[in-house]
Amino acid sequence: MLVFNSHGSTRLLLLLMISVAVGVIAICSLVFLIVRTRVREMHLRAALIKQMEATRQAESKSMSKSNAFAQASHDVRASLAGIMGLVDISYDEVSPGSELEKNLKQIEACAKDLMGFLNCILDTSKVEAGKMPLEEEEFDLAQLLEDVVDLYHPVAMRKGVDVILDPNDGTVLKHSLVKGDRGKLKKILSNLLSNAVKFTDDGHISVRAWVQKPSLENTILATRGNSSWKRMMCLLREKNDKDGGDEAVNDFRQNPNSAEFVFEVDDTGKGIPKEMRKSVFENYIQVKETARGQEGTGLGLGIVQSLVRLMGGDIQIRDKDMGERGTCFRFNVFLAPWDAVATKPLEEDPEAGGYGAARHLGLTIRATSPGLSFHSSSTRQVRSPRPEGSPVVLLIQNEERRRTCQSYMEKLGIEVLVVSQWQDLPIILKKIQMKVVNVAYHSSSGKSDRSWRIERLSTSASLSKSCSRVKGVSLGSLDGADHTLPVYKSPSHKDQSGFVLLIIDASAGPFQEIFMAVAEFRKLLPSTQCKVVWLDKPTMRSIDQRAINGKLDPDDIIMSKPFHGTRLLQVIRLLPEFGGLLQKRPSRQLRERAVLNAEATEPLAEETGNTHREKPLNGKRALVVDDSEIMRKLSLCNLSNLGATAQLCENGKEAVQLIREGIDEQRERGVSDIHRPYDYILMDCQMPTMDGYEATRKIRKEEKRYGIHTPIIALTAHSSGAEVKKIFEAGMDFHIEKPVNGVRLMKAISEIQSRGGGV
Amino acid sequence: MEVGQMQRRLVEFTKSLFVEGFLDGQFLQLQQLQDDSNPDFVVEVVSLFFQDSEKLLNDLTSALEQQDVDFKKVDAHVHQLKGSSSSIGAQRVKNACVVFRSFCEEQNLQECMRCLQLVKQEFYLAKNKFETLFTMEQQIVAAGGSIPATEITSF
Numbered sequence: 001m002l003v004f005n006s007h008g009s010t011r012l013l014l015l016l017m018i019s020v021a022v023g024v025i026a027i028c029s030l031v032f033l034i035v036r037t038r039v040r041e042m043h044l045r046a047a048l049i050k051q052m053e054a055t056r057q058a059e060s061k062s063m064s065k066s067n068a069f070a071q072a073s074h075d076v077r078a079s080l081a082g083i084m085g086l087v088d089i090s091y092d093e094v095s096p097g098s099e100l101e102k103n104l105k106q107i108e109a110c111a112k113d114l115m116g117f118l119n120c121i122l123d124t125s126k127v128e129a130g131k132m133p134l135e136e137e138e139f140d141l142a143q144l145l146e147d148v149v150d151l152y153h154p155v156a157m158r159k160g161v162d163v164i165l166d167p168n169d170g171t172v173l174k175h176s177l178v179k180g181d182r183g184k185l186k187k188i189l190s191n192l193l194s195n196a197v198k199f200t201d202d203g204h205i206s207v208r209a210w211v212q213k214p215s216l217e218n219t220i221l222a223t224r225g226n227s228s229w230k231r232m233m234c235l236l237r238e239k240n241d242k243d244g245g246d247e248a249v250n251d252f253r254q255n256p257n258s259a260e261f262v263f264e265v266d267d268t269g270k271g272i273p274k275e276m277r278k279s280v281f282e283n284y285i286q287v288k289e290t291a292r293g294q295e296g297t298g299l300g301l302g303i304v305q306s307l308v309r310l311m312g313g314d315i316q317i318r319d320k321d322m323g324e325r326g327t328c329f330r331f332n333v334f335l336a337p338w339d340a341v342a343t344k345p346l347e348e349d350p351e352a353g354g355y356g357a358a359r360h361l362g363l364t365i366r367a368t369s370p371g372l373s374f375h376s377s378s379t380r381q382v383r384s385p386r387p388e389g390s391p392v393v394l395l396i397q398n399e400e401r402r403r404t405c406q407s408y409m410e411k412l413g414i415e416v417l418v419v420s421q422w423q424d425l426p427i428i429l430k431k432i433q434m435k436v437v438n439v440a441y442h443s444s445s446g447k448s449d450r451s452w453r454i455e456r457l458s459t460s461a462s463l464s465k466s467c468s469r470v471k472g473v474s475l476g477s478l479d480g481a482d483h484t485l486p487v488y489k490s491p492s493h494k495d496q497s498g499f500v501l502l503i504i505d506a507s508a509g510p511f512q513e514i515f516m517a518v519a520e521f522r523k524l525l526p527s528t529q530c531k532v533v534w535l536d537k538p539t540m541r542s543i544d545q546r547a548i549n550g551k552l553d554p555d556d557i558i559m560s561k562p563f564h565g566t567r568l569l570q571v572i573r574l575l576p577e578f579g580g581l582l583q584k585r586p587s588r589q590l591r592e593r594a595v596l597n598a599e600a601t602e603p604l605a606e607e608t609g610n611t612h613r614e615k616p617l618n619g620k621r622a623l624v625v626d627d628s629e630i631m632r633k634l635s636l637c638n639l640s641n642l643g644a645t646a647q648l649c650e651n652g653k654e655a656v657q658l659i660r661e662g663i664d665e666q667r668e669r670g671v672s673d674i675h676r677p678y679d680y681i682l683m684d685c686q687m688p689t690m691d692g693y694e695a696t697r698k699i700r701k702e703e704k705r706y707g708i709h710t711p712i713i714a715l716t717a718h719s720s721g722a723e724v725k726k727i728f729e730a731g732m733d734f735h736i737e738k739p740v741n742g743v744r745l746m747k748a749i750s751e752i753q754s755r756g757g758g759v
Numbered sequence: 760m761e762v763g764q765m766q767r768r769l770v771e772f773t774k775s776l777f778v779e780g781f782l783d784g785q786f787l788q789l790q791q792l793q794d795d796s797n798p799d800f801v802v803e804v805v806s807l808f809f810q811d812s813e814k815l816l817n818d819l820t821s822a823l824e825q826q827d828v829d830f831k832k833v834d835a836h837v838h839q840l841k842g843s844s845s846s847i848g849a850q851r852v853k854n855a856c857v858v859f860r861s862f863c864e865e866q867n868l869q870e871c872m873r874c875l876q877l878v879k880q881e882f883y884l885a886k887n888k889f890e891t892l893f894t895m896e897q898q899i900v901a902a903g904g905s906i907p908a909t910e911i912t913s914f
Contacts, residue, residue, distance in 0.1 A: 739846035
C-alpha cells in the first residue's frame, strides 16, 4: 500500500511541478512582453516628443522666416516706392519726347513690375499662413468688371487681341450691387486676364459673368459637411489648406442672401494641355512649352485658386467646344447683395424689386430655371424683336464683340442688323430704307401699296454744303456710368417718324466711304431720325475730320473703344424704346441761339452771381456794339465776370436805336431827371451799316438834348495816333485794343471813373 | 491711362502750343473766364470761331476768284478774321492775316491768293490742335479728374 501511495503522490507532484513550471514560464513571458512593450512605448514617446519638438522648431523657423520676409518686404517696398516717386518727379523736369523721358518710363515700368512680383510672393505666403482676412465692402460688380476689362484692353489691343466684356444674360447687371471683398476679386480677375493677354496672340479674350441661385445639391453637400463624418476624415487624411476655407464655404453657402456669381475668362490663345490642367494651380508651375519669353513667377494661378477658395468658390478649366482653341477659366464666388432692405432670399421673383438700385421695370431676360447654367443661349427664353421697334445696324470689326453685342441686344428685344464687312453696309442700309418707307407709307396712307418714293430722291454721292458743320460731340454730355438697366418703353404713335441707330466701327473700313454711305442713307430718309455712333480708337483716330471737312452731323456721337459695359448701355438708351429723346437739335446749339437772340429789344437779363463776391461792376448796365459774334460773346463774358449786365447789338444803327429807346422809355414813364440808359458802351469802330464813329456822333447828339453823357469805350485793332485822334474827335472817351479782356476793361473803366466820368 | 498721366500730357501739350506760337496770352484770358457759371466757355467760343471762320474763308475764296476782285471787300473779310482769331488767341492765324492785309492794300492778287492758302493752312492746323486739346480735356473729365490750370511761366 505504501508503494501505491507514493506512486500516486509522485504523479501528483509531477503534475504540480509541470503546472508551476508552465505558470512560471507564462508569467515570465508575459512579463517579458510587458517589459518589451513598455520599452517600446517609451521609445515611441521619446520619438514623438522629439518629433513634436522638431515640428515646433520648423514652424517657428518658418514663422520667423515669414516675419523676416515681411519685414524685409517693407523695406523693399519702401525703396521701390522711393524709386517710383523720384521717377514721377523727374517727369516734370524732362523735355517731352526725349530719350530721357523714354528711359524714365521704362524705369517706372520695371519698378512697377518689381512691385508686382513682390506683392505676388507676399500674397502667397499670407494665404498659406492663413492670414488673409476677407474684407467686406459694398461695390458695384458690373463696374468692377468693366474697369478690369478696360484696364487690359489697350495692352491687348497692341497685340491685336480684343478684350470683350460679354454682357451675357444681363443677370450681373441686375444684381450688380454687392457686398464682398472687392480687392481680392479684382486681383483674381486681373491675374486671369493678364495671363490670358500673355498667352494669346490673336483673336479675343471674353470676360463674362452671371448669377446663379445656389442649387439644392450644393446646399445639401454643405450641410453635410458640418457633420462629424468630415471631421473624422480630416483626422485620417493629410491636413490641407482647404480646411480653413471650409468653414467659410459653409458660411457662404448657408447664407440665404448670398448669390453665386460665376465668372469666365475665355481666350483664343495657346491653350493648356489636359495633363497640366490640375497642376497649373500649384505654385511655381508654369506651362513651359508655351511660356516662350514670358516672364512671371508662376505664382499667379496658385494665388488665384487660394483666393477663390477663400471666397467660398472654386476655379476650374472648362472644356471648349470642338475646334475651338484657347483656354476657358471658370470660377465662382459667393457675394451678398448690397441693399439695406434686401433681406429677402433669392427665391423671390427678382422683378419684384429685390436687389440694389437696378431698375426692373423694363424688359429683362427671364431665366427658365434657376439652377441651369446660363451659358448656352439656346435654352433661354428670348423676347422676339418687335417689328415696330427701332432697328439697330451693327458694324463692328471684331467677330466675337459683334456676336456678344448682337445677342445681348436681341435679348432685350431690339432688332439688330449685322454688317460683317464694310462693303455690305450700303446693302443693309438699303434694306432698312425700304422697310422704313414701307412703314411710313402704311401709317400715312394706310394702303399696302408698295410703290416707293425712292425714284424721286437723288442718288448723288456728293455731300451738300448745307449740311450743318458743327463737329460730332464727344460723349461727355451723356449720363455718368450707371449700370441701371435700360427700361423699355413701347413707342407711342407720335414717334412713328422712325428712328434708326447705326453703330459703326470707324476702323472697319476706309472711313471716307463708310461716311459717304451713311450720309447718303441719311439724305434718303429725311423724316427718319438717324443717329450714328462712331466707335473710334481713343489714341489713333480713324475719323479724319479734314477728309470729310468736319461735316459730321451734330447729333452724331463719337465714342471711344472698347464698346461694352456702360458705353453699350448708354447707346442702347439712345433708342426711343429705352428712353432716348427724339430731338432734332442738340441743346448746345440752343444755347448759342439764346445768345444770338439777345439782339431783341428786350434787354438781356444776364444776372451773374451778384450776391457772391463784390464785383467791381456790380449792377452796372453795359451796351456792347460789335459785328463779330465772337467779340460779342467775349465782351459779354468779360462783363458778366465783372458783375455787369450787358445788352448786345450788331452795328451802330442798332446801338443808336437802343439808346433812343432807352431814353423814350424813361420819358414815357414820366421820369423828370433822365439818366443815361447804359452805364458804359463798348463800341467797335469798324462795322457795316453804321460804324462806331458815326454811331458815337449820333448818340452824343441825342444825349446833348437831355444833358447826359454815357462813357463810350472804343474797341480798336490798332492804336495809331491817327486812329486815336479819330476816336476822340467822334466823341468817345477811351479806347481799348482788341481783343477785349477783363484787365483792359477795368483799366479803361477806372480811368474813366478817375476822370469823373462815371458814378 | 490714369488721370495723373492724362493731366500731365495735357499740360505738356498746352505748353507746346504756346511755345510753337499757336496760342498766345489771349487764350489764357479765355481760360480764366471759364468758371462754374460758364463751364464750356472756351469750347463754345472756339467752336464759334471755327464756324464763322469757315464761312469767311469760303467768302474769301470766292471773292478772290472773281473777274474783278474787290480788294476792299477782301480786306474787310481778312480784317474780321484777324480780329476773331486774335480774340481767341490763335496767334499764327492772326499773323497770317496781318501779312494778307498788307498784300490787300497793295492789291497784289497773286500774293493774296498765296496768303489765302497760308491762312487756310494755319486755320486747319489750329483747328486740329484745338480739337486735340478739347478731346484730352474731355477724357480727363470723363475719367473723373479736373483740368489743370495753365501756369504762366516764361515761354
